[in-house]
Amino acid sequence: xxxxxxxxxxxIPGNSFIxxxxxxxxxxxxxxYIVLAFSTQNIYILYGMALFAFxxxxxAGVTKPLLKGALILVPxxxxxxxxxxxxxxxxxxxxxxxxxxxxxxxxxxxxYGLVLLGRIVASLLIALVMVMTTHPSDLFTSLAKLKxxxxxxxxxxxxxxxxxxxxREVGIIMSAxxxxxxxxxxxAAVLPSFVPVFVGAIERVQQLSISLESRGFxxxxxxxxxxxxxxxxxxxxxxxxxxxxxxxxxxxSIMKGLWSLAHVIVFPGTFVLWLFIIAAATxxxxxxxxxxxxxxx
Amino acid sequence: xxxxIIRFDNVTFGYSGTEVHAxxxxxxxxxxxxxxxxxxLNGAGKTTLGLCVNGVIPIMxxxxxxGTVTVDGLNVGDYPVREMAKxxxxxxxxxxxxxxxxxxxxxxxxxxxxxxxxxxEMKRIIPETLALVGLAGFxxxxxxxxxxxxxxxxxxxxxxxMNPKILIMDEPTSNLDPIGKQEVFDMAAKxxxxxxxxxxxxxxxxxxxxxxxxxxxxxxxGRIVMNxxxxxxxxxxxxxxxLKLRVPESAEVASILKSRGMxxxxxxxxxxxxxxxxxELLGAKS
Ligand SMILES: Nc1ncnc2c1ncn2[C@@H]1O[C@H](COP(=O)(O)OP(=O)(O)OP(=O)(O)O)[C@@H](O)[C@H]1O
Ligand SMILES: [Mg+2]
Numbered sequence: 353x354x355x356x357x358x359x360x361x362x363x364i365p366g367n368s369f370i371x372x373x374x375x376x377x378x379x380x381x382x383x384x385y386i387v388l389a390f391s392t393q394n395i396y397i398l399y400g401m402a403l404f405a406f407x408x409x410x411x412a413g414v415t416k417p418l419l420k421g422a423l424i425l426v427p428x429x430x431x432x433x434x435x436x437x438x439x440x441x442x443x444x445x446x447x448x449x450x451x452x453x454x455x456x457x458x459x460x461x462x463x464y465g466l467v468l469l470g471r472i473v474a475s476l477l478i479a480l481v482m483v484m485t486t487h488p489s490d491l492f493t494s495l496a497k498l499k500x501x502x503x504x505x506x507x508x509x510x511x512x513x514x515x516x517x518x519x520r521e522v523g524i525i526m527s528a529x530x531x532x533x534x535x536x537x538x539x540a541a542v543l544p545s546f547v548p549v550f551v552g553a554i555e556r557v558q559q560l561s562i563s564l565e566s567r568g569f570x571x572x573x574x575x576x577x578x579x580x581x582x583x584x585x586x587x588x589x590x591x592x593x594x595x596x597x598x599x600x601x602x603x604x605s606i607m608k609g610l611w612s613l614a615h616v617i618v619f620p621g622t623f624v625l626w627l628f629i630i631a632a633a634t635x636x637x638x639x640x641x642x643x644x645x646x647x648x649x
Numbered sequence: 650x651x652x653x654i655i656r657f658d659n660v661t662f663g664y665s666g667t668e669v670h671a672x673x674x675x676x677x678x679x680x681x682x683x684x685x686x687x688x689x690l691n692g693a694g695k696t697t698l699g700l701c702v703n704g705v706i707p708i709m710x711x712x713x714x715x716g717t718v719t720v721d722g723l724n725v726g727d728y729p730v731r732e733m734a735k736x737x738x739x740x741x742x743x744x745x746x747x748x749x750x751x752x753x754x755x756x757x758x759x760x761x762x763x764x765x766x767x768x769x770e771m772k773r774i775i776p777e778t779l780a781l782v783g784l785a786g787f788x789x790x791x792x793x794x795x796x797x798x799x800x801x802x803x804x805x806x807x808x809x810x811m812n813p814k815i816l817i818m819d820e821p822t823s824n825l826d827p828i829g830k831q832e833v834f835d836m837a838a839k840x841x842x843x844x845x846x847x848x849x850x851x852x853x854x855x856x857x858x859x860x861x862x863x864x865x866x867x868x869x870x871g872r873i874v875m876n877x878x879x880x881x882x883x884x885x886x887x888x889x890x891x892l893k894l895r896v897p898e899s900a901e902v903a904s905i906l907k908s909r910g911m912x913x914x915x916x917x918x919x920x921x922x923x924x925x926x927x928x929e930l931l932g933a934k935s
Contacts, residue, residue, distance in 0.1 A: 489751045510749060517745075517793060559746035562705050566741075567807060568734040568763035575765030578758035578775070 364484045370412040371485045374587035375494040378482045381591075384598030385478040389471040392605035393612035395463070398470030405477035414484040421480045422473075429469050430634035436465030437628045442614075449621035452628070462624050463614040488512055493579045510560075517556075521549050652722070653678035654815060654847050655702055660716035662697060662706060671697040673871040675716070681814075682845045684838065686858035686879075689868035690893060695851045696742065698868070699817045702849070703737040704730045721814060735764065738813030742820040742851075744800035745793075753779065753795070753803050754788035760811040778810040779803075783832055797824035805833065809840070816840070817849045822857075830854070834861050859883055859897045859918040867892065883918040899923035906930075 365371075385401060392398065409418040440446050440461030449459040492509045496502060525548050605611045657677040663670045671694050679685055687695045700706040704725045707714045718725040721736045741747055750756040757775045766774070779787055782802040787795075792803055801824050808816065816837065822830040838861050840846040852858055858865055858879060865882040867875035869892050875882050883889070883896045886904040890896075896904075899917045903926065906912035912930065917923040 487751070489755060509751075556746050559741065559743060560749055562709055562730075563741055563747040563804075564749060564759070565709065565730040566703055566705065566734055566737075566739045567760035567811065568731045569759065570729070570731040570763065576762050576767055576771070578755060578762055578768065578771050580768060 362483070363487055364412075364414045364417055366413050366485065368412045368485070370408055370481070373485075373590060374581060374583045375486050375491045376498065376583070377587045377591040377594075378486060379494075381594045381598075382475075382478050382482050384594050386475050388598045388602045388605070389474050391602040391610070393464075393467045393610040393614070394605060395466050395470055395613060395617070397601060397605070397611070398467065398474055401474040402470060402477055405474060405481055408478075408481045412481060412485045414481065417484055418477070418480050421484075422477065425469075425473060425476065427635060427638045428472060430631040430638065432469050432472075433462070433465045434628055434631040434635055436461045436468065437624060437631070440464050441468075449619065450625040452625060455628075457621070457624050457628055459619050459621075459624055460614050462619055462627065463612075463617065467612075487579075489579050490581050493577055493581050496577075497581070514553075514556075518549060518553065521552060522546075525549060651681060653719075654681040654721055655679040655849075656717075656719040657698075657701070658717045658719070660701065660714070660718060662701065662712055662714045664697075664710065664712045667712075670871050671712075672701070675871075675873055677866070677873060677876075679847065679849070681847055682841065684841045684848045684861060684863045685850070685866060686862035686864070687849065687851045687866045687868060688853070688855070688858065688882075688894060693868040694871040695868055696819055697871075699739060699819055699849065699851060701725065702815065702817060703739045704728060704733040705739075731763065734760070734811070734813075736813060737815045737817060738808035738811055739817040740801075740804050740808050740819060740821050742823065744797060744804045744824065747804045747807070748792035748800060750792060752788060753784065753790045753792055753806075756792050756803055757807050757810045760807060764811060774810055778806045781809065781836060782806045783829070798826065798829055801825060802829070802833070812844075813846070815847045815849065817851075819851045820853065821850070822852075822854075830857065837861070855883065855895050856897045856919075859900075867894065879918055880915070884916040886916070 385405070389398060389401065406418070409415040437457055438455045438461065440458050442460055442464050446458040446460055448456045450457040488509060492505050495505050655677070656679075657675045660672055660675040661670055662672040673694075675698065687698065689695050697706065700710060701714075701718050702720055702725065704720075706712065707726050708730050714726070720733065723733070723736070725733065748756060750759060754775055757778055758771055761771050761774060775788065776785070779785055782805050784799065784802050784806060787799070787803070792800060795803060801821060805818065805821060818833075818837070822833050825833060834850075834857055837846075837848050837850065841848045850858070850862070862879055865875070865877065865879050866873055867882060867889070874892065875885070875888070883900045886896050886900055895901075897918050899920060899922075903912055903916045903923065907916070912926065914926060914929070915922075917926050
């Protein structure tokens with residue numbers, strides 16, 4: 353079983369320009385994205401960032417897995433928009449633009465919903481592109497270079513490594529319990545297998561730490577490193593240019609009172625109404641499909 | 650004779666939280682360059698004995714330890730396990746629990762990185778060591794994606810790369826096919842002969858031990874009950890049977906012949922002398 357099969361999000365091996373960018377440069381970009389996304393309410397900036405991140409995917413050859421990873425945005429996005437349209441998380445007074453049954457539909461709710469969603473979409477997409485193009489070991493080697501405490505770094509790396517192991521173990525124990533006649537499906541079936549998996553995890557971690565110390569592993573870190581992470585001039589340029597753009601736009605945004613265009617962009621009432629119906633229906637659809645799937649299993 | 654590289658001086662040990670002693674009054678000397686096999690039933694204390702050599706007992710696994718263990722002149726217990734790692738390499742019995750890295754290459758690199766081996770040397774040592782255990786070209790493979798036997802080979806490589814003076818292997822070939830087993834023991838024999846590496850193997854397969862070991866130690870209930878050359882140990886078929894332990898098949902057959910008065914020579918414990926013995930018997934008949 354490989355990492356790729358077990359983890360929904362993992363490195364997609366490749367040789368693209370983006371794969372070769374230094375992990376620290378990528379971290380600068382991800383942090384820059386998040387900082388800017390949360391210091392602006394300008395939806396042009398937010399969706400521009402999302403679009404840019406999305407356009408990196410074909411360059412790195414990770415479009416398909418990126419879309420797969422971004423599927424999580426469907427329930428998040430639809431519920432977020434539907435909720436914001438009927439109950440905006442902004443201060444009153446709200447501008448009603450239409451009504452549907454007992455619900456009043458608000459235009460500023462839609463704008464703020466799009467801001468919240470844009471932040472999530474932009475940050476998630478750039479993070480996915482980074483994870484899918486960076487070898488975890490290179491990432492951890494780089495973090496170690498940034499003086500991230502070695503043991504913490506190692507624990508992070510280990511956790512990543514252990515996720516597929518535990519997934520597999522839950523599977524094995526569940527089928528063992530089924531073969532012993534235990535019935536049930538869904539959460540009720542998974543629950544009893546947590547105990548043996550948990551006990552197994554403790555034993556595994558103890559044995560692993562014995563094995564590691566027996567190979568000279570200690571809290572003072574590696575003295576040399578097998579993985580060589582290069583930083584080329586282009587890595588510096590991309591990192592510095594990125595940082596400048598993100599910091600610049602963040603400062604401008606904050607000076608402009610988060611640069612909200614809620615009163616500039618006016619959505620037509622019927623448009624908001626239809627969007628609400630579509631979002632609510634999509635979210636309901638997701639829930640129904642999930643329930644059907646869970647019961648069938 | 651030179652100073653022993655491993656010395657147990659009246660060692661008794663019980664894991665914390667247990668009543669019984671896992672080791673009982675163990676006194677033992679192993680000389681540098683010896684190839685020693687340890688034999689015993691489940692729970693006899695073999696793994697515990699190995700853990701006392703690299704310092705996991707008493708440093709990491711606590712309990713009640715009496716007596717002293719000296720390894721390469723150092724009093725075990727005075728040094729952290731990671732210090733002892735420079736002298737003692739230990740391969741544990743569960744290969745999957747020894748995998749911690751994203752790739753086989755990094756798994757082998759781990760010990761080297763801790764020892765401060767320069768990158769250029771690692772680049773040479775890692776493929777060499779992987780090839781030595783039959784995993785040439787496996788550098789980029791995920792350790793968790795390997796078969797049980799391949800994981801055992803990788804666990805051995807991860808320890809061998811550090812070039813320890815003492816190599817302890819705890820049931821290192823339980824997942825390996827017959828040819829794989831032979832390869833591992835041939836490799837250990839080569840390191841033993843050519844580099845003078847002291848080898849301690851915990852192993853259930855008596856044929857393998859009879860062929861490779863200089864000395865066989867039999868444990869039972871935490872004690873060393875027999876200690877001698879393979880010839881001395883496996884010749885005592887009845888004594889081993891009493892301990893519920895097998896002997897090599899050739900020794901078993903020979904001892905039956907002996908009890909019926911059909912064979913008077915030494916008990917053959919490996920295949921070649923057994924064949925010679927059979928030829929001698931047949932020659933005498935015709
Ligand atoms: N971590 C532990 N905590 C408590 N008791 C233990 C621990 N490990 C082993 N023991 C006990 O110590 C005794 C010796 O165990 P040990 O693992 O050394 O046996 P072994 O000869 O290696 O057996 P096997 O062939 O099954 O590997 C057993 O009675 C065992 O139950
Ligand atoms: Mg054991």
